Amino acid sequence: GVALAGAGTAARAEEALEPNAWEDITQYNNFYEFGTGKSDPATYASALTTEPWSVTIDGLVDRPGDYDFKDIMAEMTVEERIYRFRCVEAWSMVIPWNGFELADLLAMAGVQAQAKYVRFETLYRPEEMRGQSSRFIDWPYVEGLRLDEALHPLTIMATGIYGRTIPNQNGAPIRLVVPWKYGFKSIKSIVKITLTDEEPVNTWQALQPSEYGFYANVNPNVDHPRWSQATERKIGGGLFSPRIPTLMFNGYEEEVASLYEGMDLTRFY
Amino acid sequence: MTIASKSTWADRINGFVRKVPTWPLYILYLLPVPWLLYLAQTGGLGREPIKALEHELGEIALQLLIFGLCITPLRRYLGINLLKFRRMFGLLAFTYVTLHLLVWLVLDVGILSQIWADILKRPYITIGMVSFILLVPLALTSNSWSVRKLGPSWRRLHQLAYVAAILGAVHYVMLSKVWAVEPLAYLAVVLGLLALRLPKRRQKQTA
Numbered sequence: 272g273v274a275l276a277g278a279g280t281a282a283r284a285e286e287a288l289e290p291n292a293w294e295d296i297t298q299y300n301n302f303y304e305f306g307t308g309k310s311d312p313a314t315y316a317s318a319l320t321t322e323p324w325s326v327t328i329d330g331l332v333d334r335p336g337d338y339d340f341k342d343i344m345a346e347m348t349v350e351e352r353i354y355r356f357r358c359v360e361a362w363s364m365v366i367p368w369n370g371f372e373l374a375d376l377l378a379m380a381g382v383q384a385q386a387k388y389v390r391f392e393t394l395y396r397p398e399e400m401r402g403q404s405s406r407f408i409d410w411p412y413v414e415g416l417r418l419d420e421a422l423h424p425l426t427i428m429a430t431g432i433y434g435r436t437i438p439n440q441n442g443a444p445i446r447l448v449v450p451w452k453y454g455f456k457s458i459k460s461i462v463k464i465t466l467t468d469e470e471p472v473n474t475w476q477a478l479q480p481s482e483y484g485f486y487a488n489v490n491p492n493v494d495h496p497r498w499s500q501a502t503e504r505k506i507g508g509g510l511f512s513p514r515i516p517t518l519m520f521n522g523y524e525e526e527v528a529s530l531y532e533g534m535d536l537t538r539f540y
Numbered sequence: 541m542t543i544a545s546k547s548t549w550a551d552r553i554n555g556f557v558r559k560v561p562t563w564p565l566y567i568l569y570l571l572p573v574p575w576l577l578y579l580a581q582t583g584g585l586g587r588e589p590i591k592a593l594e595h596e597l598g599e600i601a602l603q604l605l606i607f608g609l610c611i612t613p614l615r616r617y618l619g620i621n622l623l624k625f626r627r628m629f630g631l632l633a634f635t636y637v638t639l640h641l642l643v644w645l646v647l648d649v650g651i652l653s654q655i656w657a658d659i660l661k662r663p664y665i666t667i668g669m670v671s672f673i674l675l676v677p678l679a680l681t682s683n684s685w686s687v688r689k690l691g692p693s694w695r696r697l698h699q700l701a702y703v704a705a706i707l708g709a710v711h712y713v714m715l716s717k718v719w720a721v722e723p724l725a726y727l728a729v730v731l732g733l734l735a736l737r738l739p740k741r742r743q744k745q746t747a
Contacts, residue, residue, distance in 0.1 A: 299587035307720055310586055360717075362588060407718040478718070497662055497715070499654055510580050510589050513650060 288353055291364040293433055295507040300440045301358065302459060303408060304393065304400040311402070312440035318399045319460070321444040330390075330465040333381030340444055344430070346379060347371035351434070352427055352448070357489045357521045359453035363503045368448055369431030374422045382418070382466055389421040390414075390471035391447060392463035408474060414458035415471030415485065416449065417530075425450055425526055428461075451520040451527045453487045484540040488531070489521035493540050550619035557621065562628050569632050572600060573639065594643045601636035602712060602726055604629050605705045609733040617736070627682050630701065634679040637672050637708075664714035671707035674700045705730045 302312035324340040349369050357363045377389070395411035397403040403410050420426060429448045430437055437443045442459025449456050455475050465471075475483035482496050491501045502514035520527050531539075576596055579585045585592035608629040614620045649655050658665045678698055680686070687694050709727035716723055 295587045303718075307716075307718065309588065362591075407720075494661075497664060499657060502651065502654065504588075504590070506587050510593070510647060512590065514654075 288355070288365050290353055290367045290433075291505070291507050295364060296366055296432055297438050297440060299364075299506055301360075301454065302402075302440055302442070304402045304410075304412065304460075305440065306402045313438075315401055316439035316443075318401070319394075319396075319439045319443070320399060321439065321460075324444050324462075326445065326461055327463045328376075328380040328466075329463070330467050331383040331386035332377075332466050333383060335380065338379070343376065343379070343445075347375055347428075349430065352425075352450075354425075354448060354450035355518075355521050355523075356448075356450070356454055356457075357503060357517065359455055359483065359487070359495060359500075361495075361498055361500065361503050361517075362506055363517075364506050367433055368427060368429040369434060369437075370427040370429035370448065372424055373426045373428050373447065374424070376428055376464075377421065377466070380464075380466075385468050386466040387418050387468045388466075388470055389416045389418060390463075390465040390467055391416075391458045391461050392465075393458055394460045394462045408478065411462075412458060412474045413471060413477075414447065414456055414473045416447075416456075417470075418466075419530055420449065420527075423527060423530065425523060451489055451523040453489055455483070456487050486531075486536075486539050488527075488536065488540075489517060489519070490536055490540070491517040491519060493537050554619075554621050557624065562624060565625070566628060566632070569604075569628075570635070572596075590643065590647045594640060594648055597636050597640035597643060598708075598712065601633050601640055602705075602708050604633035604636060605701065605708060606726070606729055606733065608633060608701060609705060609730065613733060613736040631679060631682050634675050634682075637675060641668075641672055664711050667707050667714065668711040671704045671711060674704040674707070678704070702734055706734070 298313045299309050300312040301309070302316065305312040305315040322340075325337045326340065326343065327335075327337050329335040349371055351367055351369055353365060353367045355363060356366050373389075391414045393412040394400070395403060397410075416426070427448045429442070429446050430444060432438070432441060437446065439460075442457075442461075445461055446459040447457045447461065456473070470485060473483075473485060475487075476485055489500075494500050500517055503517045504512055504514050518524070576585070576593055580589035580593045583589075585596070608626055611622050611626045611629075614622060645655060649658065659669050660666070678701055681690065681694065681697065690697065706727075709723070709730045712723040713727050
């Protein structure tokens with residue numbers, strides 16, 4: 272109930288939220304498993320096999336195990352969520368996701384009381400993911416959330432875009448979407464979810480801790496060391512597309528600011 | 541035997557080069573500008589044409605700086621004389637660097653306060669700007685009158701091109717999120733071409 276009301280208010284407040292074209296969303300991607308160029312994922316991700324697919328849920332849960340993707344989908348109620356998507360590189364999109372709340376998936380496995388964090392892992396399959404043959408990243412890609420962030424009603428697992436099956440380059444068959452955090456937090460093609468009592472070290476934090484933190488909340492007041500985060504450019508506007516101001520928590524301040532009350536966001540970036 | 545065949549081979553190239561006028565090459569090498577603008581307008585540069593255009597122009601500029609740096613080693617080690625093209629490569633490189641900068645200033649950022657903040661606070665942008673500024677006096681003195689007027693100091697002044705090329709390549713390396721191969725390759729080529737100048741010069745000084 273709370274979840275739907277929250278999403279409803281956000282949706283109503285934002286009549287101006289115009290979703291990007293399918294081509295923007297599916298042809299301009301960061302998915303280093305398929306290469307570092309923006310068009311590499313669209314070019315090479317078709318090599319990925321997404322059937323069969325299962326997600327291992329383990330750690331501090333009552334019912335650990337390998338959950339078949341089809342079994343998960345049979346249990347979940349898929350809905351549409353139109354969210355802003357803000358990349359740490361200062362570009363953005365608006366994406367009409369189809370998915371379900373992560374909280375519902377975690378409830379399937381039964382989160383134990385000692386659990387404080389959720390750790391996610393992307394598939395490691397270099398024979399299908401050509402970018403994984405480069406060693407600049409310690410594969411597999413890892414992300415993490417605090418448990419309250421993971422259980423927040425805005426946090427979803429996406430399995431579709433525009434009512435269609437999510438394309439491989441966007442993280443098929445199942446990916447995380449945390450709309451108030453920079454895009455790299457929204458880990459793709461997930462094969463493993465671990466409930467833990469320790470803060471996971473996410474891939475980008477391990478690679479460059481001064482530039483990418485654990486929280487990675489969208490924040491126009493905390494610059495990336497190499498560029499300003501005060502503005503962003505929405506993809507799809509062509510050669511004369513202007514920068515627009517970046518919103519605190521990517522515009523979801525009302526919904527999520529309370530999660531970080533009393534925290535110094537310049538330290539916990 | 542090898543030396544003889546090499547020299548005739550180089551002579552043949554030199555003979556051909558002597559006959560080639562430079563002005564059509566200027567036009568040829570400026571054609572990518574309208575072509576890239578056309579692509580940017582028609583979706584040929586992908587879903588984010590501003591960054592793509594900025595990167596393409598910057599990369600061409602770096603390539604042209606590298607071509608300029610090739611002239612001396614080619615003459616020294618292979619006897620191929622392309623000196624008549626060096627000014628052209630320099631001026632074209634400056635043109636592309638300027639266009640690259642303009643795209644960043646006008647289309648990419650476009651907000652004056654942010655432009656200043658970026659130049660002062662972002663090391664890779666500071667380095668890029670320094671590289672551009674170093675190239676300004678070189679472009680202004682890339683004419684026969686300046687060469688005559690400045691005499692030996694013209695050569696010294698134009699050694700700034702070495703610094704500008706290194707900074708340009710470092711600028712490219714620094715903007716990548718990971719150690720990507722391409723920018724590192726450019727930096728390696730620049731450093732390699734500069735290294736080729738070192739031993740000979742030391743010999744000259746001791747001689």
